[in-house]
Amino acid sequence: MFDKHSYRERDPQISARLRVQHKATRHDQRSQNLRLVLQCILGEGSISRADIARATGLTPATISQLVSQLERDGLVEELGTGPSAGGKPPTLYGVNAAARNIVVVDLSDSERVASVLDLKGTPSYQTTTTSDSLQGEEGIKALYRTIDDLTEQTPAPVLGIGIGTPGVVDSSGTVIEASYLDWHDVPLGALLSERYSLPVHVINNSRAAALAEYSYGEHEAENLLVVKVGNGVGAGVLLDGRIHGGEDSAAGEIGHVVVNPGGLPCYCGKTGCLETMAAAPRLVEALEPHLDTTSGTIRKIFSAAGAAAADGNEAIQEIINNTARNLATVLATTIAVLDIHRVVITGVVSEFGDPFLDRLRDEIDDAVLSTLASKLELCYGRTGDQAVRMGAAALVVSQELGVV
Numbered sequence: 001m002f003d004k005h006s007y008r009e010r011d012p013q014i015s016a017r018l019r020v021q022h023k024a025t026r027h028d029q030r031s032q033n034l035r036l037v038l039q040c041i042l043g044e045g046s047i048s049r050a051d052i053a054r055a056t057g058l059t060p061a062t063i064s065q066l067v068s069q070l071e072r073d074g075l076v077e078e079l080g081t082g083p084s085a086g087g088k089p090p091t092l093y094g095v096n097a098a099a100r101n102i103v104v105v106d107l108s109d110s111e112r113v114a115s116v117l118d119l120k121g122t123p124s125y126q127t128t129t130t131s132d133s134l135q136g137e138e139g140i141k142a143l144y145r146t147i148d149d150l151t152e153q154t155p156a157p158v159l160g161i162g163i164g165t166p167g168v169v170d171s172s173g174t175v176i177e178a179s180y181l182d183w184h185d186v187p188l189g190a191l192l193s194e195r196y197s198l199p200v201h202v203i204n205n206s207r208a209a210a211l212a213e214y215s216y217g218e219h220e221a222e223n224l225l226v227v228k229v230g231n232g233v234g235a236g237v238l239l240d241g242r243i244h245g246g247e248d249s250a251a252g253e254i255g256h257v258v259v260n261p262g263g264l265p266c267y268c269g270k271t272g273c274l275e276t277m278a279a280a281p282r283l284v285e286a287l288e289p290h291l292d293t294t295s296g297t298i299r300k301i302f303s304a305a306g307a308a309a310a311d312g313n314e315a316i317q318e319i320i321n322n323t324a325r326n327l328a329t330v331l332a333t334t335i336a337v338l339d340i341h342r343v344v345i346t347g348v349v350s351e352f353g354d355p356f357l358d359r360l361r362d363e364i365d366d367a368v369l370s371t372l373a374s375k376l377e378l379c380y381g382r383t384g385d386q387a388v389r390m391g392a393a394a395l396v397v398s399q400e401l402g403v404v
């Protein structure tokens with residue numbers, strides 16, 4: 001998964017897809033050039049030193065030194081020789097994906113999925129924890145148990161831990177507010193880095209999904225609005241390839257916008273929030289009486305609902321249409337403010353299939369200026385149920401190695 005990008009030195013802000021821009025110029029030039037070369041090798045899959053020099057603008061002598069350094073670190077390995085251009089066939093280099101592991105946990109849902117990944121995002125170990133006690137202090141202890149287990153299953157040194165969590169997360173990794181997890185001002189990043197003595201990166205789950213879609217979804221867009229509908233509803237906003245965090249790290253918290261005043265109570269304390277109308281728990285409750293089978297994962301329930309709607313089940317069609325209308329109410333305003341063309345829907349509602357997307361498009365069409373509606377490119381996410389973990393891993397790799 002970390003294999004299709006071009007390269008440039010990166011800056012410390014969250015940014016996913018990177019481009020060749022210029023050589024490093026600051027005092028830590030060697031370190032930055034190492035990152036540049038690593039990103040180049042990762043992006044190409046296999047490449048000769050001469051081609052790295054051409055792609056990065058660095059001298060062949062510098063490239064030789066840097067590639068040797070990366071080989072000594074175990075991050076790069078020889079892959080054989082490429083076609084000769086007349087002389088000696090060039091040696092090709094590639095990233096040794098197995099050289100480092102990344103531990104990632106997605107805290108989005110009651111089915112908590114955690115993985116050990118290699119540098120290309122291939123999982124070598126995965127667990128799913130289903131428990132009623134994933135909230136509050138118990139939730140932190142459960143997370144420790146999960147990571148304890150994962151860190152014992154890592155064949156290579158761990159580059160870092162990536163956590164995708166619902167709620168508002170600040171840049172230090174403190175979860176300011178995650179009502180669903182009953183976490184308030186929990187310094188999760190600090191707790192985990194102290195316990196495991198590893199770099200830890202904590203990111204809001206919708207933002208993680210947005211990073212994954214931007215990095216690996218091949219959307220060909222620099223601006224993305226990625227909406228995640230699962231246990232909660234949230235959005236990740238990418239403007240010019242950067243996550244827009246907002247002044248208090250709360251940009252994208254659309255799940256607690258009230259769409260039904262006086263409606264159902266929400267765990268955030270208000271009533272009638274979008275999450276009380278369009279998040280998975282409420283939808284499962286509404287769908288179950290109309291489904292033949294209600295066993296299995298939440299994703300299977302949504303999949304069965306999509307199939308039943310396609311077979312003409314009118315009650316389920318109405319639930320799906322209402323969900324689209326409620327979501328569109330908030331998205332229309334968001335789109336009108338941001339003027340983003342590409343809107344990506346991720347999470348379990350993708351199991352509803354095309355009719356849901358069509359209905360959502362119609363509802364948004366009816367609610368915004370035709371200038372905005374005519375440019376709208378609505379689609380489902382392409383990173384599936386791995387989106388949050390892929391985004392968290394991309395964040396660890398980009399922050400720790402300067403590449404993604």
Ligand SMILES: [Zn+2]
Nearest residue numbers: 256266268273
């Ligand atoms: Zn709420």
